[in-house]
Amino acid sequence: MNAVAPVEQQPTAPALDPRAFRAALGSFATGVTVITARAADGAPVGLTANSFNSVSLEPPMVLWSLARKSLSLPVFAQAQHWAVHVLAADQEALSTSFARSGTHKFAGLAMEDGLGGVPLLEGCAARFQCRTAFQHEGGDHLIFVGEVLAFDRAERAPLVFHAGRYALAARRDPQLPQARSARVAGGLGEDLLGYLLGRAYFQCHLEMRERAAAAGLDEHQWVIVAALTVRDGVGVAELEAALGYVLDGPVEPVLRSLRAQGWVMATGSDPSSTARYTLTPDGRDRSLHLLAAAKAHEAELLARFGYDEGALLKLQLQKFIAATNPGLHDLWHDA
Ligand SMILES: Cc1cc2nc3c(=O)[nH]c(=O)nc-3n(C[C@H](O)[C@H](O)[C@H](O)COP(=O)(O)O)c2cc1C
Structure with missing residues (x-):
């Protein structure tokens, strides 16, 4: 009987097809946020991010990840405070503008100062004002975990991002009766x-x-x-x-x-x-x-x-x- 050859250990994971990987990640529908901070010289800084997620209720914590190539990285790496703005369905233009690297993204926007002087934008579905709790290495991204110090929320529908495109969310309505189909097979049904x-x-x-x-x-x-x-x-x-x-x-x-x-x-x-x-x-x-x-x-x-x-x-x-x-x-x- 032949001895079974030992399986050779893979020193590294086999390379994934980056485009297919991106596409697979894109099947996870998310909201869209703009995350802002104040630079040491007082300039407002921000970018569009959909890597935002909740972490903990007690203590209240959230996270998001920032690409290392982002021009905002040095500011966020130093900043103690930042604010997450959950965008509303009618704020697609704001998302597009904050997704452009390094431009004057705040020109003409109404702003107020939040905790630690963080620029706060208006018209959002929710806002979370945070203090950096941890920074973690995350491959080509840096992961920020923040303690939520304050938040507010408005009754606004969220902007959604799915498969690389903006989308709108239709809520299911449990109150809505099921459409009645025709009693007679082939007759007019309520879902026609x-x-x-x-x-x-x-x-x-x-x-x-x-x-x-x-x-x-x-x-x-x-x-x-x-x-x-x-x-x-x-x-x-x-x-x-x-x-x-x-x-x-x-x-x-x-x-x-x-x-x-x-x-x-x-x-x-x-x-x-x-x-x-x-x-x-x-x-x-x-x-x-x-x-x-x-x-x-x-x-x-x-x-x-x-x-x-x-x-x-x-x-x-x-x-x-x-x-x-x-x-x-x-x-x-x-x-
Ligand atoms: C819907 C959407 C989600 C995004 N999510 C992230 C994200 O989670 N993290 C990130 O670093 N960049 C994300 N980006 C890309 C940044 O917004 C973009 O690279 C931006 O130009 C960075 O700005 P900066 O270079 O001025 O920092 C996203 C872009 C879009 C349109």
């Missing part, structure tokens, strides 16, 4: 996308439809009036290409009724194929009032639903529209 979109559209527009009706406009007229606030001098063909899917019929009779009611005027020559349509001064005034009311109503609905979730819903709808566009004309982009 078309049903959800249609129902949401109806509820979103309920009040607006009443306001438009009070101003003397039916739904089709309101769609055209709203479209004409985007741009003056739009032709019939263009309106049809952009709005045909909503109007479900020819644009001309609607335009004719709007002209008769004094909302719209035609410029250029008839025949109507070459005529261009514009809101009358009175029509523009009234439509802008209606649109302002529509925007205020939307803000009220979104506040009820959660502003960040509203932003997420819009983002998903924009993606869905782009992914499924059968080639519809777009009044905003196709001018």
Whole structure:
């Protein structure tokens, strides 16, 4: 019988593929923070970091790691105090700015002095003011463990970072009943996308439809009036290409009724194929009032639903529209 050869000890771990390693780390979704300190010469210093994490509740401690190549390293290595700002969903620009090495990151920002003179930024989801408890070697990073001396928190949705990109978080709602599927196999289920979109559209527009009706406009007229606030001098063909899917019929009779009611005027020559349509001064005034009311109503609905979730819903709808566009004309982009 042959003796089994002893397995040779690997002196070092086999080299990992750095890109694959980064990608695997990126599957851990994190929040985003900006960490600030004050240099000995008084200059504010800071950088974007997602290596932040909680360590201990008693005593309260947090940690984060700083790349050795970071220009901020000498300041953080010396600083006794630093502050972690957990960014809110609408602070992506701040994150991008603090992720640029060595630039004047604080220009134009509202700041106050925290403990030890640490620069504190505003509008964040939470802030932790810390004193360095330990510094540890961490390969190409230096790990800072800090004792939390003070913190504050606001009811703001967090900015999320996942797979190398910023993201928004949608919370699961345990109160929400499970969507009912159809009793009859193959029948309309409550989770059918078309049903959800249609129902949401109806509820979103309920009040607006009443306001438009009070101003003397039916739904089709309101769609055209709203479209004409985007741009003056739009032709019939263009309106049809952009709005045909909503109007479900020819644009001309609607335009004719709007002209008769004094909302719209035609410029250029008839025949109507070459005529261009514009809101009358009175029509523009009234439509802008209606649109302002529509925007205020939307803000009220979104506040009820959660502003960040509203932003997420819009983002998903924009993606869905782009992914499924059968080639519809777009009044905003196709001018
Ligand atoms: C989402 C995100 C997370 C980051 N996390 C860290 C981190 O945890 N530690 C780190 O040293 N750099 C991190 N960076 C990179 C730094 O923000 C970047 O290198 C910055 O330019 C350093 O600034 P400085 O050279 O002025 O110190 C991150 C960047 C982004 C966009």
